[in-house]
Amino acid sequence: MITTVTLNASIDKAYVMDKPIQNGTVMRVSKCHNTAGGKGLNVARAIKTCGEDVLATGLVGGYNGRYLERLLEEDGVAHQFGKIQGETRSCINILDPAFGSTEYLESGAEISADEETVFVEKVFPLAIANSAVVTISGSVPKGASSTVYKRLIEGAKADGKIVLLDTSGAQLKESLSAKPFLVKPNVDELEMLFETKIKSTKEIVEYAHEIRNYGIPNVMISMGSRGALLSCDEGDIIACPPAVEVVNTVGCGDSMLGAFAVAVIRAMSAEESIRYAVAVGTANALSPSTGSFDIKEMQKLLPQVQITRL
DSSP, X not given: OEEEEETTOEEEEEEEOSSOOXXXXXXXXXXXXXXXESHHHHHHHHHXXXXXXXXXXXXXXXXXXXXXXXXXXXXXXXXXXXXXXXXXXXXXXXXXXXXXXXXXXXXXXXOOHHHHHHIIIIIXXXXXTTOSEEEEESOOOTTOOTTHHHHHHHHHHHTTOEEEEEOOHHHHHHHGGGOOSEEOOXXXXXXXXXXXXXXXXXXXXXXXXXXXXXXXXXXXXXXXXXXXXXXXXXEEEXXXXXXXXXXXXXXXXXXXXXXXXXXXXXXXXXXXXXXXXXXXXXXXXXXXXXXXXXXXXXXXXXXXXXXXXX
16 A cells, blocks of 8 residues: 655645636636645545555644545545644635646645644554555645654654655755655756756756765656656656646646556556656646546556657
């Protein structure tokens, strides 16, 4: 089984508009898709769609927290959350024909040191007990320590788990010394980590190598429509997806991480893993729902992903 961690969960609302947004006016939403959101829950849905068992954990609170758990149950995703006093946040993604995807993200409720400690020392060990792989994704709530992800990685590794990490900023920087099995920054997050501006694929590869020098065996860099780079012991591999009619880019990276976790469970090779991850991420772009895809579309895309070894 795979456990996904989402400390800053949310109710994700995708508003589909029939016409471009006009600021300062009343806009009617054509369709609204509500999902249990936060990067780790997108990962969980992708894993479920790929056909593997998954358990979602993290922190939720209030009426929104209970609604989030109900949405997960409707998706068939098992869960075991820690509880907080504050209300789980909401995030809005507006999809319109002129501008594509525009996101409005709430920061979320502040958590206490006690709430963090209870999750790290009690909830998390129980949630990962029956899993071989653990994914940790996204931002942390206000009030969380800068080392909370590092502590989770160390705890999971001490229990023999394989850990995949997708975060940014201080959490990423602090977690590198804990040596997760994989880290998955995008190019913007890579630039933030190394305080630089990346101008070429060659530089992306060089910074991926710098991350691997920490003792991290796999680095996957999301590159948007150009696909993704996987730097590992088997070499540097770029997987480029076919051109598609993009509906919604939100959750594509999360679906990639979920697919990579599935690839680890299935003992795929590096090339098979990155091809599979990019095919799933691209299929996600064809769906209006966050972190969701059609398995048949993914299977059509899989042989179309172009592999380049550097």
